[in-house]
Amino acid sequence: MMKSVELFAGAGGLAMGATLAGFESLAVVEWDRWACDTMRENQRKGHPLVQNLPLWEGDVRDFDWSGFPEGIDLVSGGPPCQPFSMGGRHKAFGDQRDMFPATVDVVRRLKPKSFIIENVKGLTRPSFHDYFQYIQLQLEFPEVDRHDGETWLEHLKRLQEEKTSGAQHFNGLTYNLFPILVNAADYGIPQKRERVFIVGFRSDLGAEWSPPAPTHSKDALLYDQWVTGDYWERHCVPESRRPEVPKHLVSQVRKLDDSLFEYDRKPWRTVRDALVDVPDPQKPGAHFFCDHNFQDGARVYKGHTGSPLDLPSKTLKAGAHGVPGGENMMVRDDGSVRYFTVRESARLQAFPDGYTFHGAWGETMRQLGNAVPVALARTMACSVAEQLALTQLRNLAKQTSRRKMA
Known part of the structure; x- marks a missing residue:
């Protein structure tokens, strides 16, 4: 079985997708105690997608990687998006929550065959052009480390020079990168959620990956x-x-x-499609669905008007009341609005119905708003697993051919 490591795991969406794609996790690292409690609670219940995940609560920069073998199959993770999101402070490298340097450090240490890095569309904005290039070049040349006292712009210049001189002449660890922007709705998720995925394969593998076709x-x-x-x-x-x-x-x-x-292709899945069998949380029978409690106080804000029933939902936000919560609402047939319940939000993020969330409503909505939709994570991880299997078969064929020639 292929081995993986999950960074910035949150409530477990990307890790669960990797499990469904056939990866066995050697470590799942997450610092937020509420998200960790969510995974631990589901492990106690024996949920098959997280039951055997080796969860570690703490800062990824403090994790001891010394006992891990080099060359594992996959490192995946979604570094905190707040430094780049439309609702964040837009400070990128100047934001202490920027965990891309820590991500590159793990890639440098473990030398994985592949990685999947997920983040917000805001990373592709013109104002972040140089820093997005900087992130990619660090992942492409992880051993060209930043010197003490060197600014990120100075480091970027060195990386650009390395790239210009020709990666084929570089003797260290390098990766072939495939950055793509995808809309989750194009892959059957009932949510218009645009996200950047940076997929990388170690250059010596000769992988020829292409994004999974929209369905x-x-x-x-x-x-x-x-x-x-x-x-x-x-x-x-x-x-x-x-x-x-x-x-x-x-x-x-x-x-x-x-x-x-x-x-x-199949039709986009709508809010009505996703919630067709989920009762109104204010009516009898709702208690049969876990995490399906009515939350009062929904109201419309300028530019934040909720999601119509007959389209995929707008992007779920990591927030509760106020502007973030204004997007975490449904617009009923009569035009009124109410907040999505935790269970409804989990449906929109493609989490299984048996997966429960730990914490108060606002906290669980933060976990869900930060999550990678499980089905989208599975699609991406399956495409990487398939390419890794193909490269292994090609390498075996080459070895067999050499032995016959010898």
Whole structure:
């Protein structure tokens, strides 16, 4: 079985995805006690996706890696996004929460065959262009370490010079990087969540990775809703209660109808799709779902108006009341809003229903808003596992060919 290490594990979304992809974890590192309590609680309950994860609570910079073998198959993790997120302070390297240097240090120490690093779309903003390049070059040349007293811009210049001189002439550890921006909705997650993934393979492996192909699309959803009407039939919405085609989508729907659109992908999954069997938390029967308690106080803020039922949800935010919580709401059929419950939010992040969250509502919403959707994590980890298996087969074939020639 392939071996992995998980950094900045949070509530366990990325680690669970790696488990589903067939990786066996040697270490799961997370400093936040509430997130650790969530994983420990599910381990006590025997949840199969986390039961055997070797959880360590503490700062990744204090973890002892001396007993770990070099060349493990995968290092994965989502360094804290606040230094780069739209809602953060935008300080990047100047933010003490920037854990990319610690991530590079682990890669330098363990020399893994591959890594998966996840972060927010904000990392790709023009204002972070130089620092995003700096992150990538550090991961590409992890042994070109930063000198004492050297600024990150001075270090960036040295890395750029190393890159320009030709990585093929560098004798140290290097990685081939594949940075991509993905929308979780395109992979069947009922949430429009854009995230950066930096996937890397050790250069000596000769890996030829390409991103997993999207499986779902907005066009397919629009076709399902406004051309065939199958979407409304599935949800037993009578014609008298079906909304009209939104004005800004009329021309797009007309084109889909005129072109005899054919499904090459499945429809985006909507909030209604994800919560179809989850009762209203204010009505009888809701108590049968764990973590499904009504939270009062939802109201609309400018630019934060909640998620319509018949689209993937907006990106869940790591917050509760106020502006972050304004995106963690659903818009009911009658136009009123209420907060998503913890269970509903977990559905939108593709966590299993049996997975419970530790802490008060605001704390659990922070864990969920910071999480990697489990199904998306599995998709990415499976694509990496497949490439690692292919490289191993190619190397075995080369060795067999050499022996025959000898």
